[in-house]
Amino acid sequence: MTVTGASTAFYQMLLAAQMAAPTTELLVPSLRMLIGGGAPCPPEVHKQVREHLRVPVVHAYGMTEAPMICVSEATDTDEQLANSAGRPIPGSQVRIGANGEIELRGANLTPGYLQHDQWADALTADGWFRSGDRGHLRPDGRIVVTGRTKDLIIRKGENVAPDEIENELLAHPLVDEIAVLGQPDELRGELVCAVVRRSPRHRAVTLDELCTFLDQRGLMKQKWPERLVLVDEFPLTGLGKVAKSELARQIAGGTR
Secondary structure (H helix, E strand, C coil): CCEEEECHHHHHHHHHHHHHCCCCCCCCCCCCEEEECCCCCCHHHHHHHHHHHCCCEEEEEEECCEEEEEECCCCCCHHHHHHCCCEECCCEEEEECHHHEEEEEECCCCCCCCCHHHHHHHECCCCCEEEEEEEEECCCCCEEEEEEHHHCEEECCEEECHHHHHHHHCCCCCCCCEEEEEEEECCCEEEEEEEEECCCCCCCCCHHHHHHHHHHCCCCHHHCCCEEEEECCCCECCCCCECHHHHHHHHCCCCC
């Protein structure tokens, strides 16, 4: 096997297996490249894949309504691969709309839904499709997908992007996989909750350690997690994404 494609969750499982191996020998020495999509690939995951699996992650961005929107190339630099999902494909138009939402139009976009009223609601006044994803365009034309608009945490009236916190904490040596989400709170509206998967490779991280790490990396204090939950597994969607709504339901009211 030289090339395989899947989602970020697969990359992380392959990484975990390699890092748990008793020697530094590659588990899949023939592997030359990982390709895929389905969910944003944090820069830290690309870095770890490069370090431990010794191959690049060539990521793409698409959705049911537009199966291929933009794509990276094997010739891209590590910086470009780690920090973007590539450039829009020919015929695909991408812009950033209100509140940082990615908007689309072009030949790659579905002509509509069977439920015409739902399709009308999904379009802007000038006919662009609202993707439900947040992101931004780089000066070099590459697109950066940062997360879902519905996943934004509103803490004391301020928007907190969970992906920003996740990307920072993935660099912590005691964090292999993490999901950050908002939980209802009477005083704040929502509080920031970090959910970390337990790992057999090391002891469990503490909330104080996470906050100290974020402080050292310069993340504003209002974005630090106020609760930590440890889990054995994350619920996943059919595409291998963390099912955050199901995860929130599972941990609601619990303490760790």
